[in-house]
Amino acid sequence: MADTEFELLWNLPARSLDVPNRRGAGTSSVAVVDAGAWPLGATSGRVFLKRQRAFFCRPAWNAFRRTPTARREVRFLARARAIGVDAPTVAYYGEVGDRAILAVDEISGAVDFERVLAGASGETRDAIIRSVGAALATLHAARIVHGALYPKHILVGAGDPRRVALIDFEKGRVALTAARASARDLDRLARHAPFLSAHDWSLLREPDATR
Numbered sequence: 523m524a525d526t527e528f529e530l531l532w533n534l535p536a537r538s539l540d541v542p543n544r545r546g547a548g549t550s551s552v553a554v555v556d557a558g559a560w561p562l563g564a565t566s567g568r569v570f571l572k573r574q575r576a577f578f579c580r581p582a583w584n585a586f587r588r589t590p591t592a593r594r595e596v597r598f599l600a601r602a603r604a605i606g607v608d609a610p611t612v613a614y615y616g617e618v619g620d621r622a623i624l625a626v627d628e629i630s631g632a633v634d635f636e637r638v639l640a641g642a643s644g645e646t647r648d649a650i651i652r653s654v655g656a657a658l659a660t661l662h663a664a665r666i667v668h669g670a671l672y673p674k675h676i677l678v679g680a681g682d683p684r685r686v687a688l689i690d691f692e693k694g695r696v697a698l699t700a701a702r703a704s705a706r707d708l709d710r711l712a713r714h715a716p717f718l719s720a721h722d723w724s725l726l727r728e729p730d731a732t733r
Contacts, residue, residue: 528616530561531623536571548576550591562614567628569613576620581695590622591692598666598694605664607657608687629687632677636717650683651722655729657686662704669693671707672714
């Protein structure tokens with residue numbers, strides 16, 4: 523039965539979101555499936571479907587053996603949720619041979635970090651940035667490195683700036699210290715978030731500090 527579900531999803535028509543990533547002979551693609559077209563039971567929103575072939579990493583936690591990066595993502599999605607960081611729910615995960623499929627439910631009513639800030643100002647903008655900073659502080663206190671902390675991977679509730687979710691943990695890993703986890707992620711974010719001012723960064727790095 524599991525293989526039947528796997529093949530069904532492997533061949534399921536879905537709208538591609540980007541050009542597939544390539545790593546050597548391996549490929550990884552992401553597509554979106556509308557709620558009404560998802561074949562494995564009811565879902566309240568869209569489902570994001572990642573399909574990989576020979577797309578591997580060699581993590582220490584798996585004794586440096588070849589491991590689909592999608593399996594690593596499942597692992598770190600669960601870790602994030604376990605410490606109270608909002609992250610997508612896994613709708614399906616499976617492996618057959620050198621192929622892997624990961625499907626996650628959409629974070630409904632959320633907008634990526636850059637877009638939500640573009641429409642915000644004053645205290646609302648500050649509140650959004652503090653909420654993002656608090657979510658990242660929780661993640662990094664557990665020594666978890668997101669590994670691909672781009673603005674598009676930080677989602678904020680469109681009507682609730684206190685709601686922050688992180689997506690795409692495919693490059694997740696554990697750092698030796700919380701400080702190192704924070705430095706790795708924030709350095710990457712800084713390179714891809716020119717819209718953040720010095721004031722914004724002060725709030726992001728110290729979300730609980732008094733004004």
